Amino acid sequence: MSGKAKFIKTLLMTGLLVLLTACLAMAGGRGVTDKEITLGMVLVKTGPVAALGIPQGDGMIDYMNYINEKGGINGRQIKVIWEDDGFQAPKSVAAVKKLVARDNVLTIMTTGGTNQTIANMKNISRYKIANIPNAMALEFFEPLHPYIFALGALYEWQYQVIVDYINDDLKMKDKRIGVVYTKKEYGKKGLDAIKKRAAKYNIPVVAELVLPTGAVDASSQVLALQQAGANIVITCDVLPPIISFLKTAEKYNYWPQVFGFNWATDDLLVKACGPAAKNYIGAGFVGGWADDSPGIKLVREIAAKYDRKPKLTSLYIGGVGVSMLFAEAIKRAGKNLTPDTLKAALETLRDYDTGGIFPLVTYTTKSHAPAKKVKLYKADVEKKCLVPLTDWRSPKDM
Amino acid sequence: MYFLELLVSGIAVGSLYALIAMGFVLIYKGTGVINFAQGEVIMVAAFIAYYLTKGFGIPFLLAVPITLVATALLGAITERLVIRPMLGEPVFSVVMITIGLSIFLRSMAGIVFGHHNYILPNPFPVEPVHIAGITLSHNHIWSMGVAFCLMVVFFLFFQYSRLGLGMRATANDQDTATLMGVNIKRVYALTWGISFLVAGVAGIFLANVMVLNVGLAFVAISAFPAVILGGLESVPGAIIGGLAIGVIENLAGGYLDQMVGGGIKDVTPFAVLFLVLMIKPYGLFGTKEVERV
Numbered sequence: 001m002s003g004k005a006k007f008i009k010t011l012l013m014t015g016l017l018v019l020l021t022a023c024l025a026m027a028g029g030r031g032v033t034d035k036e037i038t039l040g041m042v043l044v045k046t047g048p049v050a051a052l053g054i055p056q057g058d059g060m061i062d063y064m065n066y067i068n069e070k071g072g073i074n075g076r077q078i079k080v081i082w083e084d085d086g087f088q089a090p091k092s093v094a095a096v097k098k099l100v101a102r103d104n105v106l107t108i109m110t111t112g113g114t115n116q117t118i119a120n121m122k123n124i125s126r127y128k129i130a131n132i133p134n135a136m137a138l139e140f141f142e143p144l145h146p147y148i149f150a151l152g153a154l155y156e157w158q159y160q161v162i163v164d165y166i167n168d169d170l171k172m173k174d175k176r177i178g179v180v181y182t183k184k185e186y187g188k189k190g191l192d193a194i195k196k197r198a199a200k201y202n203i204p205v206v207a208e209l210v211l212p213t214g215a216v217d218a219s220s221q222v223l224a225l226q227q228a229g230a231n232i233v234i235t236c237d238v239l240p241p242i243i244s245f246l247k248t249a250e251k252y253n254y255w256p257q258v259f260g261f262n263w264a265t266d267d268l269l270v271k272a273c274g275p276a277a278k279n280y281i282g283a284g285f286v287g288g289w290a291d292d293s294p295g296i297k298l299v300r301e302i303a304a305k306y307d308r309k310p311k312l313t314s315l316y317i318g319g320v321g322v323s324m325l326f327a328e329a330i331k332r333a334g335k336n337l338t339p340d341t342l343k344a345a346l347e348t349l350r351d352y353d354t355g356g357i358f359p360l361v362t363y364t365t366k367s368h369a370p371a372k373k374v375k376l377y378k379a380d381v382e383k384k385c386l387v388p389l390t391d392w393r394s395p396k397d398m
Numbered sequence: 399m400y401f402l403e404l405l406v407s408g409i410a411v412g413s414l415y416a417l418i419a420m421g422f423v424l425i426y427k428g429t430g431v432i433n434f435a436q437g438e439v440i441m442v443a444a445f446i447a448y449y450l451t452k453g454f455g456i457p458f459l460l461a462v463p464i465t466l467v468a469t470a471l472l473g474a475i476t477e478r479l480v481i482r483p484m485l486g487e488p489v490f491s492v493v494m495i496t497i498g499l500s501i502f503l504r505s506m507a508g509i510v511f512g513h514h515n516y517i518l519p520n521p522f523p524v525e526p527v528h529i530a531g532i533t534l535s536h537n538h539i540w541s542m543g544v545a546f547c548l549m550v551v552f553f554l555f556f557q558y559s560r561l562g563l564g565m566r567a568t569a570n571d572q573d574t575a576t577l578m579g580v581n582i583k584r585v586y587a588l589t590w591g592i593s594f595l596v597a598g599v600a601g602i603f604l605a606n607v608m609v610l611n612v613g614l615a616f617v618a619i620s621a622f623p624a625v626i627l628g629g630l631e632s633v634p635g636a637i638i639g640g641l642a643i644g645v646i647e648n649l650a651g652g653y654l655d656q657m658v659g660g661g662i663k664d665v666t667p668f669a670v671l672f673l674v675l676m677i678k679p680y681g682l683f684g685t686k687e688v689e690r691v
Contacts, residue, residue, distance in 0.1 A: 046505070046508050047612070048611070048612060048613040051513050051514045051611060209651070209656065209660050210655065210660030210661045214613060214617060215608075216415075216607065216608060216620060217407070217410075217411040217648075219407035219410070219411065219648060220407070223400065223403050223404055223652055224651065227400050227652075239609070240515060240608065240609035240613075243517075244609070247607075251526045252403075252526075268515060271517070272515075272517040275524075
């Protein structure tokens with residue numbers, strides 16, 4: 001090929017590229033046409049922890065369908081593609097690439113849990129995927145990651161609020177804390193936070209016992225806590241083992257004040273345990289299903305509309321809330337919707353009120369940190385649900 | 399009293415391990431195969447019981463026999479479709495098939511029953527029984543009783559019944575058993591059916607003390623040290639192994655967990671497993687294979 005021909009070919013190719021880019025820009029950019037916005041989400045649908053992903057995903061999709069029925073956003077309908085990662089990081093990475101390369105999505109609203117999001121960090125930056133992970137980790141927002149928007153108080157903050165409550169509000173003499181935890185990231189972080197906070201208040205931690213997720217029985221843990229004289233038990237575990245724990249404690253007529261964190265703050269616990277849950281208090285960063293707030297009323301309305309009866313209501317509520325934040329950002333980004341304008345729009349949220357689904361949400365160009373707030377809920381055995389015990393609370397400055 | 403409470407609750411949990419272990423042992427004793435899908439059968443049985451009672455409103459006492467018949471049928475069908483084509487093939491290949499079966503059953507359970515958490519309605523009184531200051535739940539009392547009854551039944555079955563002897567002969571040497579007139583196909587179908595039925599019993603009791611979800615299948619791993627401790631081909635061994643693991647686990651949890659900051663309870667059964675394998679590789683009641691050259 002002669003030099004001139006080579007030059008003309010290069011010129012033509014460049015021209016085509018410019019034309020293609022211009023067409024895409026006119027059409028609204030990646031995942032956006034005049035009539036439709038395509039979003040993705042990577043969330044577990046199958047496998048042992050599918051129960052955690054399905055209600056959240058259902059909530060996210062239902063809210064977008066609700067918005068579509070109201071005419072969409074800025075004249076565009078929202079289409080959501082849900083990829084299942086089986087709660088495995090390699091599958092999550094593959095799903096993210098598929099959603100961007102093949103499905104050409106504007107963004108992926110969530111890339112799953114902690115491990116999955118960390119595994120995807122390079123892709124999130126490379127493809128400018130503004131996303132809200134379905135997990136809480138300091139790595140998501142410190143240092144600032146331009147496209148990750150953290151939501152939900154860190155486990156450490158939740159346990160600090162719990163210990164603050166034990167010290168300031170719990171009417172009990174000779175407080176003695178026992179900790180039941182699992183040897184997973186959240187369990188270890190929780191245990192550490194409880195010990196540090198309790199030490200500041202001079203409340204003794206008299207027992208630390210492991211209760212794994214698949215435990216057949218919690219007898220030895222309950223008996224050991226009784227033996228140690230723990231009148232307060234803080235659990236750093238998910239729902240199934242806590243249900244086993246509470247039922248076993250009931251069997252031994254052991255009634256300490258029991259606390260749990262967000263993954264164990266759900267109405268299912270009260271339904272499953274019945275009277276065994278009467279002393280349970282849970283921390284959560286989403287509103288409760290029975291709340292009277294406008295946001296939660298909307299969630300219940302949406303669930304009824306799409307005939308959902310979520311088993312884990314807190315996750316369904318969280319799913320609706322996440323979609324609500326993206327819908328608001330898409331609205332604020334206006335007609336010129338690109339990954340960059342979407343990110344910029346999320347960064348304009350200041351004390352954004354989801355009507356009680358989340359505490360007020362604020363993101364800026366300098367911080368994508370979540371609100372430090374949680375609400376405490378207590379079990380209402382008669383109503384078979386959790387009812388608010390406090391308003392939104394932050395850990396005390398110490 | 400603390401020690402006694404730990405001991406008795408250990409025996410109670412051990413009876414659940416014993417029921418699971420018995421399922422493993424029955425298949426091994428009858429066919430020489432370790433069925434790695436045993437946990438999945440337990441989970442499927444628990445789901446069947448759940449849907450019968452909660453979905454169709456069938457009384458628990460009626461749901462139990464229906465569940466057990468369904469699981470026994472599942473065992474016979476599994477044998478016919480999955481295991482029988484493998485007759486005469488190396489045991490290793492059959493074991494690999496059971497691993498595939500476990501993945502298949504777990505996936506199917508997710509599709510059919512869903513991935514949520516379910517609570518099996520408790521058929522037993524919530525108020526526990528107090529005997530000389532020791533607390534026991536009705537569920538645990540029943541599981542201990544059932545485990546003991548099954549042990550006696552299967553011990554007699556394998557020791558004295560023609561079919562039981564045929565099953566042992568088949569496990570020992572398929573070719574010789576065939577030459578001796580044992581109907582191997584029938585033996586296999588019955589073995590898998592009975593083993594699945596026992597897994598069904600375990601599933602019903604487990605779903606009463608745990609939250610029911612697809613993850614229930616993994617509980618079989620907890621019972622595996624009991625199988626090894628008792629000996630792979632001994633029904634009384636499965637019971638004693640199960641009870642021993644339950645007690646050891648509970649005592650370790652009650653006394654050692656606090657000293658080291660937790661976690662010993664879960665490790666202890668596997669430490670026992672290693673020790674047994676080093677000292678008595680055939681387990682406490684297993685048969686030592688003697689090879690003559």
